[in-house]
Amino acid sequence: MANLFSIPKNIVTGAEALQKSMAYIEGYGKKALIVTDEAMVKYGNVGKLTAALDGIGKKYAVYPAINTEPTHAMIDEGVALYAEEGCDFLIAIGGGSPIDSVKAIGAVVANGGSITEYAGKKIELLLPRLVAIPTTAGTGSEATKVSIITNTDTDVKMLLSDPKLMVDLAVVDPVFTLTVPPAVTAATGLDALTHAVEAYTSVKAFPMTDIFAVSAVKKIFANIQAVYTDGSDVAARGEMANAALEAGIAFSNSSVTIVHGMSRPIGALFHVPHGQSNAVLLSVCLPYLKPGAVERLNDRAHTAGIAEPGMAPDEGAEAFVAATLDIVKSLHVPSLQQLGIQEEDFFKAIPKMTEDALASGSPGNTRRSPSKEEIESLYRELWASGA
Template identity: 55%
Template sequence: MSNVFLIPRTIISGNDALEKSGSYLKKCGNKAFIVTDNMMVTIGNVQKLVNVLDKQEIGYELFAEINSEPTDQMVYQGVKTYKETKCDFLIAIGGGSPIDTMKAIGAMLTNPGTLADYMGKEIATLPPALIAIPTTAGTGSEATQFTIISDTQTEVKMLLKGAPLLPAIAIVDPELTLTSPPNVTAATGIDALTHAIEAYTSQKSQPMSDTFAVSAVKRVFKNLLKAYKNGKDIDARKEMSVAALEAGIAFNNSSVTIVHGMSRPIGAIFHVPHGLSNAMLLSECLKFALAGSPERFCDLAKATGIYENNMSDLQGGQAFITEVEKLCAQLQVSTPEQFGVDKKKYFDQLDKMAEDALKSGSPQNTIRNVGKEDIINIYKALWK
């Protein structure tokens, strides 16, 4: 069977990557539409980008209206502002939310209809050039053809996809992640780990995506706790930035599975940040998926040094999941209750959440068959 493997056309990575990117940005257009959030403005990351643009005499329009759960209304406002200000390419700087919003704005600039029209369909028409500059090490959105946007009418997180959504340039500068607080470092780092594990255990996995996925898992295990405990550890930050990029490349080509499918409804209904909702689900979902392919989970135990001689594939897989649980505990991952989710509303929404998870298509990529009752039982298990 043949496989298609997609990555950004240009990846600029390492310390000072943003500063060195000017000549590449110059080729993209004359006026950039910068998609970001107010925090990026406050801490000075946007100014670092503006300095690069000024040196290249590139104009810009700042659109800093994004929050942690981007909606269709933010996208439509962005499209309107882009057209009014006569920009000709887009740059997102921030976490996954600004990058996802930028992709959706780009898609709506060149494709007819509404975002909801593209649920389950491929976005086909190329947008203006998309430039992604992540400031967290987790979402991998800088390397993917996917975007997640909340539908404000249905409270559903829409998964939109298509090769045109793949950024033309990804600028991965670990120095931009130094300002991430510990809770963000933890949540986004677990997001990267989830991407890598799901990519490797997906029904759509392929040899090239496997290589990136395994490398990402190893980097996360070696470096996430270091970055969490000492945010100024530039070596750990650099390794985590690479891990997030690798994991993004991996799942871009093999898809995510049950964790992401189930996390989106939690985020859409209860406004739990994406990385954290993944982290809440990770252990229970992996324990469910293990029976579908113990050998794949055992591979990850071997790659990370967790496997011990004479372990069966099942024992190796279980040992790997136990280490994932230990890492989440060290990172103080919240439960839904600790986050402040209302228990009654949570249980009232179980049926809708399970249906929405299945509609996303991601659970069906899981290496073990997943039914609605399986998903409901996993959701219930989160409330301990």
């Protein structure tokens, strides 16, 4: 079977990546709309970007309103500002939220309508040039053809996936991640780990995606605790930034599976940060998917150095699941209960969450494809586990 592998046209990584990227940005247009959040302004990241743009005489306007996981109203506002300011290309600086927003704004600028009409549709016309500068090491959105926007009218986190959503330039400089607080470091790092594990165990995995998924798992196992305990560890931050990029490349081409499928509805209805809802779901989803992915999880146990000589494949797979769940535990991710979600509300939402999870198509990529009843039961198990 033939497989398409897509990545951004240009990726600049490492120290001074921002400066180096100006050689590309120079030719991208007359005026950029910078899509970001207030925290990026406060931490001086937007200032670093605008200083670099001033250095090449490039004009810009700043849209700093993507303070949470993005909604369709935030996209509408960004589209209006782009036109008002006479912009002709887009730069995102921030976590996955501003990067997903830049793709959505670009899609609507080029194709019209409202972003709420884009779910499950092919994007017809090419977007303006897009630049993504991640400041978290998590989503990998800088290298994916995916954008996730919440339609607040229907309470659905829409999964938009189209090769036209791939950015032209990804600028991955770990210096931008040094200020990420521990709880966000944990959630975003576990999002990247989930991408890598799901990409590797997806039914759509192929040799090119395996290379990136395996490399990401190795880096994350070796560095996630270091960045959580010491956010100023530049070397470990660099490894995590590269791992998030690799995991993004992997899943963008081979798809996520049951964890992300079940996670988006929790995020949409209960406003749980994306990485946290993935992390809690790992405790029920990894044991669920394991029987369909024994060989692949066993491989990972070997790569991560946790398989002992002579272990049977099933024991290796179990060791990998246990080691992953130990990592989640060590990073103190809050449970759904600790996040203040009420039992009655959660159980009432299970039918909608199940329907939305299945409608996204992600659970169907799992090597053990879940039925509606199984997903409902996994949500119940998740609540009972107190994870």
